[in-house]
Amino acid sequence: xxxxxxxxxxxxxxxxxxxxxxxxxxxxxxxxxxxxxxxxxxxxxxxxxxxxxxxxxxxxxxxxxxxxxxxxxxxxxxxxxxxxxxxxxxxxxxxxxxxxxxxxxxxxxxxxxxxxxxxxxxxxxxxxxxxxxxxxxxxxxxxxxxx
Numbered sequence: 337x338x339x340x341x342x343x344x345x346x347x348x349x350x351x352x353x354x355x356x357x358x359x360x361x362x363x364x365x366x367x368x369x370x371x372x373x374x375x376x377x378x379x380x381x382x383x384x385x386x387x388x389x390x391x392x393x394x395x396x397x398x399x400x401x402x403x404x405x406x407x408x409x410x411x412x413x414x415x416x417x418x419x420x421x422x423x424x425x426x427x428x429x430x431x432x433x434x435x436x437x438x439x440x441x442x443x444x445x446x447x448x449x450x451x452x453x454x455x456x457x458x459x460x461x462x463x464x465x466x467x468x469x470x471x472x473x474x475x476x477x478x479x480x481x482x483x
Contacts, residue, residue: 337366341376348384348402349374368410373400381410387423394434395421 338357344350349369361369365381368374373384384404388397396418412428420435421428447455 337361337363339366343375347375347377348372349376365410370400372402373404374410375407382407383410383413385413389422390419393422394419394431395423395428 337354337360339359339361340353340355340357341349341359341361342351342353349371351371352366352369359376361376365376368381370383375382375384383400384402385398385406385408386401386404387395387406390396395416398413398416406423407426408423408428415430416428417430417435417438419438420432421430423429
């Protein structure tokens with residue numbers, strides 16, 4: 337698809353138009369252009385991004401942002417996994433071991449309200465059974481002593 341691209345002085349796309357297009361842009365890239373935060377460099381689409389990270393430097397959140405301080409390849413951003421991706425030398429790198437750990441944790445079932453009620457009832461039943469066994473033992477000891 338040929339597009340007419342208007343850019344600011346830093347090369348960020350600020351307007352697009354299919355009329356009188358002079359730049360050949362693949363359809364899959366053209367559909368992902370975000371005005372104000374996108375930049376075409378060597379036929380690849382980059383986004384200006386702001387990141388949030390945890391204490392270990394893993395990406396926990398991000399957003400396209402005209403005042404963002406990082407320029408990241410759109411294809412890398414698509415593969416980013418919150419909690420398992422770090423920005424290293426201007427590129428997003430997924431820590432596969434961390435990603436597997438997060439996926440495993442996500443597969444663990446989360447108990448609902450009924451599960452919690454059932455667990456509490458089972459705990460109470462077990463405590464009552466233990467108390468009953470202790471009382472039965474005590475009664476048996478008393479019978480042997482008296483007997």
